[in-house]
Amino acid sequence: MKLLVRNAVLTGYVELVRSLGGDLSALLASVGLDASDLAVPNTWIPVAAASDLMELSAAKTGHDDFGLRLAESRRLSVLGPVSLVAREEPDVRSALGVIMRYQHLHNEALHSRIDETNGLATIQLGLDLPTPRRRQTTELLVGAIHRYVRNLVGSSWRPVSVLFAHDAPRDATTHHRVLGPAVRFGQNINGIVLYASDLDAPNQLSDPLLRPYARQYLEAIAAPRPAADVDRVRDLIEALLPTGRCSLQQVAHSLGVDRKTIHRHLARSGETFSSLLNSIRAQLAQQYVGSHARPLTQVAELLGFSALSTFSRWFRDEFGTSPTAWRAASQERSRG
Numbered sequence: 212m213k214l215l216v217r218n219a220v221l222t223g224y225v226e227l228v229r230s231l232g233g234d235l236s237a238l239l240a241s242v243g244l245d246a247s248d249l250a251v252p253n254t255w256i257p258v259a260a261a262s263d264l265m266e267l268s269a270a271k272t273g274h275d276d277f278g279l280r281l282a283e284s285r286r287l288s289v290l291g292p293v294s295l296v297a298r299e300e301p302d303v304r305s306a307l308g309v310i311m312r313y314q315h316l317h318n319e320a321l322h323s324r325i326d327e328t329n330g331l332a333t334i335q336l337g338l339d340l341p342t343p344r345r346r347q348t349t350e351l352l353v354g355a356i357h358r359y360v361r362n363l364v365g366s367s368w369r370p371v372s373v374l375f376a377h378d379a380p381r382d383a384t385t386h387h388r389v390l391g392p393a394v395r396f397g398q399n400i401n402g403i404v405l406y407a408s409d410l411d412a413p414n415q416l417s418d419p420l421l422r423p424y425a426r427q428y429l430e431a432i433a434a435p436r437p438a439a440d441v442d443r444v445r446d447l448i449e450a451l452l453p454t455g456r457c458s459l460q461q462v463a464h465s466l467g468v469d470r471k472t473i474h475r476h477l478a479r480s481g482e483t484f485s486s487l488l489n490s491i492r493a494q495l496a497q498q499y500v501g502s503h504a505r506p507l508t509q510v511a512e513l514l515g516f517s518a519l520s521t522f523s524r525w526f527r528d529e530f531g532t533s534p535t536a537w538r539a540a541s542q543e544r545s546r547g
Contacts, residue, residue, distance in 0.1 A: 214320040214339060215255040218248060219291060220351075221264070223284045225249065231272040238268055253291065258320040262340050265347035276385035278347035282354025283389055287362055287416075289355070290317055299421050303363050304410035307334070310359070321352065322442050327407050331371060335402040337449075341497065346377050349401050350386075356403060357390055364412045370405045374398040376498045397504025399513070441480045441487070444473060448491050452515040459484045493529055500526070500534045501541040507534050 225246075228235050239245050242260045269277035287294040293313045300306040304325075311323050320339040325332055336352050338345050353373060361368050372393040373386075379396035380386070386394045447465050451457035462484070463470045477483055492514050499510040511522035526534045 214258040216258045216261055216318045216320065217291065217316075218251075218254045218256050218261075219289045220261055220318065221249055221281075222289050223281055224264075224268075227277070227281055228268060228272070231274055231277075233268060233272045238264060238271060241267055258318065258340065259344065262338075262344045262348045265351065266344055269347050275380045276350075276382075278350035279354045279385050279389055282351050282358060285355040285358040287359055293317060297359075298363075298414070298416040299418055300414055301417055301419070302410070302414055303360060303412050306363055306414055307360075307410070322445060324446055325410070327410075330407050331404055332407040332410055333400070333402055333404050335400050337401070337445075339494075341494075349375065349377070353401055353403065354389060360403070360405070360409070363414045363416060364409065365415055368409065368412075369393075370403045372404045374400055374402050374404065376401050376502060378502050378504070397502045441477060441482060444477065444484070444487060445491060448488055449495070452492070452495070453513045455512075455515055455517065457488065457515050489529075492525075496526060496529070496534075497537075500538050503538060503542060507538075510534070 225235060228238065236246070239248070242263045244256060244260055244264065248254055248256050265278055265281075269275050274280065287298050290297065290310060293310060293316055296313075297306040297309045300309055307325065311325070314321050314323065321336065322339070323334065323336045325334050327333075334356055336349070336356070338348060338352070340348065353375070357370065357373065360370075369391050370393065372395055373390045375394070375396050376398055377396065383394065443466065444462055447462045448457055451461060451465075459470050459473060463473050466473070473484060477487060495514060496510070499505065499513060500507070505513075507522070508519050511519045514522060516522035516525065523534055526532075526537070530537060532540075
């Protein structure tokens with residue numbers, strides 16, 4: 212199934228490419244898009260094309276901070292109808308909840324969640340895209356969420372840390388200027404860590420009198436994605452993999468349902484538990500092996516394998532090469 216995203220994800224793209232001296236027409240044509248795909252509001256375009264365009268634009272303009280530069284101009288209005296409701300929610304927690312609950316109205320490949328523990332909250336973002344095609348898109352999305360929270364709380368807000376799974380760029384000046392000093396690369400996730408109390412901060416944009424009208428409007432035009440389907444199973448698989456207890460039985464137990472219910476929910480999306488587990492492992496494997504930040508024995512553990520040899524056999528079957536060779540090739544590409 213071809214996943215789609217609203218062309219609003221490329222808001223500001225034309226201006227940025229021109230300011231950096233890029234060939235707009237050639238860049239668009241290289242991924243099967245043209246100017247009309249960006250000019251007509253609310254047009255849906257393939258997520259893969261948009262992501263490839265971001266990667267190619269970074270390479271052709273010589274700016275590996277391209278995605279983050281694009282995020283600098285982000286405002287809630289980019290989210291379309293969802294922004295009308297989010298901006299009227301009383302606090303940051305409920306505003307982000309609306310954005311995540313209806314994110315499929317903006318980007319079908321994006322899945323996100325908020326985890327809270329020990330007084331900290333982590334906004335975690337994931338993309339259903341191959342690792343080599345999502346660095347710029349990931350930085351755009353993380354940068355956008357950072358901007359949304361600052362818009363809601365106030366310009367003085369700072370996160371505890373900003374996390375990226377990919378390696379650090381050669382020059383992180385833009386990252387520190389846009390996201391603050393606590394930017395970390397080579398991490399397990401992509402996302403933002405903040406104090407849990409920040410989620411309860413009042414939304415400075417909110418107008419209580421408009422709130423019910425905004426909610427009625429959004430509910431009238433769209434329903435939220437079912438909460439018990441693929442995304443919840445995906446989140447649990449990612450959480451359970453490092454524990455070595457990632458099984459269909461454990462996921463069903465965590466959701467409070469039986470295994471048949473899981474099978475039924477996944478079948479609606481053309482998935483099985485095994486296929487979803489394997490695709491998540493493959494995505495994370497590319498991320499972890501390509502980052503050079505951790506030994507392969509640790510990567511094997513994070514992906515739920517009991518031994519490095521078992522992981523290596525699975526990796527070779529999946530990608531046609533060993534994890535050591537993949538890592539060396541990835542390092543060579545980054546040097547080039």
